[in-house]
Amino acid sequence: MGVAHTHAWRTAPRFFPMAAPPELALLVGRDEARTRAAADRLEIAEIETDWRRAVEREDIDVVDICTPGNTHAEIALAALAAGKHVLCEKPLANSVAEAEAMTAAAERAAARGVRTFCGFSYRRTPALALAKRFVEEGRLGEIRHVRAQYLQDWLSDADTPLNWRLEKDKAGSGALGDIGAHSVDAAQWVSGQLIEGVSAMLHTFVETRPLAGTAQGLGGSAEAGAPSGPVTVDDAAAFTARFDGGAIGVFEATRFAQGRRNANRLEINGSSGSIAFDFESMNTLEYFDARDDQAAQGFRTIQVTDAVHPYTDHWWPVGHGLGYGDLFVHQVADVVAALQADTAAHPDFAEALKVQRVLHAVEASARNASRYTSVDRPDSQD
Secondary structure, three states, rough: OOOHHHHHHHHHHHHHHOOOOOOEEEEOOOOOOHHHHHHHOOOOOOEEEEHHEEEEHHOOEEEOOOOOOHHHHHHHHHHOOOOOOOEEEEEOOOHHHHHHHHHHHHHHOOOOOOEEEOOOOHHOHHHHHHHHHHHHHOOOOOEEEEEEEEEEOOOOOOOOOEHHHHOOOHHHHOHHHHHHHHHHHHHHHHHHHOOOEEEEEEOOOOEEEEEEEOOOOOOHOOOOOOOOEEOOOOOOOEEEEEEOOOOOOEEEEEEOOOOOOOOEEEEEEEEEEEEEEEEHHHHEEEEOOOOOHHHOOOOOOEOOOOOOOOOOOHHHOOOOOOHHHHHHHHHHHHHHHHHOOOOOOOOHHHHHHHHHHHHHHHHHHHHHOOOEEEEOOOOOOO
16 A cells, blocks of 8 residues: 555646645655665655654655554544644544544544545546446436445465454454445445444454465465464455435455455446446446336446546546556545645545444444444444
């Protein structure tokens, strides 16, 4: 994420008009040698190994947090107290309590003109932004169904080494928070409805993994008897949801779907039509209009690369698609535009908190054997 964000800060001014292009002033990392090597590669002049000194510097205006979830709250709270604008990667925190503290601090800082942003970058996919526009224009009618899947396969091999994303004290949760958070945010954002309750299950397929750096045998598998450590997060999450606007939803997130590299899917069905999106075909949107002549009805594929589509007028000729890294460019463009116009940008910490509450409700429901759980009162036994 550090590389993706750095690329975006450098690239955004080349495609999106900015009164004052941002300047990458400082790279912060824990290991001095590795941080210096990264800074040289990314062409950032200064480094720091203590983020506390970084947020105190008067020449720093924006702090971009790309660290594991267990450090988000402490860094963000200190940065906001120092009057810095904050862009924080998702999910916002590792708990609702942390996210609430961050949001409260953001609200206090807003009175001083300080802005917050959360990195739900998939919102910046032109096709998904077009889907939201269609919903807002009433093309789908009354929203009835929301289906969201986020399928990856990078953990399918049981010998993939343990890393911080598999440790609850660092990551907060597994597939649920890592990729399921994107689905929750996209579903709520595009549909215009908030999830008010869930019934969920979480599952861990591989409970121990070789420690990173362990000697590997042929084919990359850990050698017999190599040291291992426990996986303390979910490998997969599945839940149904009820939305406050009357829609019902089905969600799935897994990093064990063999052959699915990054299938981030969203389908919404309404009384007048449907949209379907899959990030593996990120430059297209499937759209069905039930009001069409019945003889001509069917999903149509929209190439979301025209100047009339969100973000695309700043890029290439019609038909020349975008890629994953361009979403971060859009994110920076939106952040800078908001800061220079002194207006709010989305999603902010308050919106990210709403996602955090859904994640917490999913975990609470799973602990209670899929019992329906209110997002507002997830720990209630009523």
